[in-house]
Amino acid sequence: MSEPSTLAGRVCVLAGGSGGIGTVLARALHAEGAPLVLGYRRARERAEALAVALRATGGAAVVTVGGDLADAATRTALVTAACELGVPYGLVVLAGDPARPASGVATQAEIEASLRDNYVGPILLARSFAAACEQNGTGGAIVLFSTMQGVALFEGSLGYAGPKAALVHGARLLAKELGGPTDVRVNVVAPGVTAAGMAEKSIRAGKYDRFVHGGAIRRFGRPEDLVRAVRFFLEPDNYVTGQVLTVDGGLTLRRDVVRQ
Numbered sequence: 693m694s695e696p697s698t699l700a701g702r703v704c705v706l707a708g709g710s711g712g713i714g715t716v717l718a719r720a721l722h723a724e725g726a727p728l729v730l731g732y733r734r735a736r737e738r739a740e741a742l743a744v745a746l747r748a749t750g751g752a753a754v755v756t757v758g759g760d761l762a763d764a765a766t767r768t769a770l771v772t773a774a775c776e777l778g779v780p781y782g783l784v785v786l787a788g789d790p791a792r793p794a795s796g797v798a799t800q801a802e803i804e805a806s807l808r809d810n811y812v813g814p815i816l817l818a819r820s821f822a823a824a825c826e827q828n829g830t831g832g833a834i835v836l837f838s839t840m841q842g843v844a845l846f847e848g849s850l851g852y853a854g855p856k857a858a859l860v861h862g863a864r865l866l867a868k869e870l871g872g873p874t875d876v877r878v879n880v881v882a883p884g885v886t887a888a889g890m891a892e893k894s895i896r897a898g899k900y901d902r903f904v905h906g907g908a909i910r911r912f913g914r915p916e917d918l919v920r921a922v923r924f925f926l927e928p929d930n931y932v933t934g935q936v937l938t939v940d941g942g943l944t945l946r947r948d949v950v951r952q
């Protein structure tokens with residue numbers, strides 16, 4: 693008989709857990725026996741359908757919580773739901789918005805909205821979740837989702853990339869503040885162009901083909917590439933905190949850009 697997973701029975705909150713990448717992560721963690729809180733903003737039916745499918749396996753409990761992460765009530769509801777399922781252990785914040793400007797150049801309102809969606813909500817949820825873990829004294833693992841654009845410079849992404857870069861800094865600050873006897877680790881995954889969720893349509897339209905044809909990457913990312921990275925950070929015995937793992941097939945190395 694195989695050993696039980698080290699995540700079995702460990703409650704994990706997946707904010708944005710019914711999106712493109714989140715769905716694959718939710719299935720993987722649930723298969724390991726982790727009770728899940730799935731957070732969504734607007735797509736209630738999609739989140740409920742995923743919860744129903746996971747419950748149908750007869751495995752660990754799954755609940756859904758709807759609402760905008762920038763609202764304190766949503767963050768409280770997510771942490772409360774985790775405490776009701778058991779002892780909160782893992783938080784993965786996949787919630788994010790591509791913040792595509794309506795007219796090419798991001799307006800003040802669009803940049804402020806991106807800051808709320810991609811920094812304010814995620815970092816405050818991480819702080820609340822860490823406080824719950826510290827209160828329980830049982831440790832925890834927090835993983836925030838940035839982007840390759842938050843760790844390298846890609847043109848035309850001021851509205852999206854700025855707040856995602858701030859998220860990396862905020863995560864490292866939290867990791868530092870949470871040092872000490874209670875082991876709550878905070879790390880960041882920065883995906884490249886991944887064939888799921890918010891990038892799926894653009895990939896199908898050929899927007900990023902130049903990266904493959906120009907030799908920057910050998911293929912587009914898959915959600916499973918990100919699941920492996922998140923799973924590494926969630927491992928209870930993990931000794932890593934305050935770090936960023938860029939999962940982009942080497943795209944940020946820009947092997948396609950050759951010096952003259």
Ligand SMILES: NC(=O)c1ccc[n+]([C@@H]2O[C@H](COP(=O)([O-])OP(=O)(O)OC[C@H]3O[C@@H](n4cnc5c(N)ncnc54)[C@H](OP(=O)(O)O)[C@@H]3O)[C@@H](O)[C@H]2O)c1
Nearest residue numbers: 708711712713732733734735761787788839886889890891
């Ligand atoms: N796909 C990629 O290539 C790629 C590349 C780089 C970085 N990323 C990052 O990876 C993460 C997951 O991306 P994805 O492709 O899976 O995107 P997705 O399919 O659009 O999923 C995003 C999820 O976040 C939720 N969400 C968005 N804003 C929210 C808010 N303010 N409050 C609460 N929930 C919110 C959405 O809920 P509803 O749908 O219910 O509204 C959805 O469940 C994002 O942070 C994204 O920036 C993705």
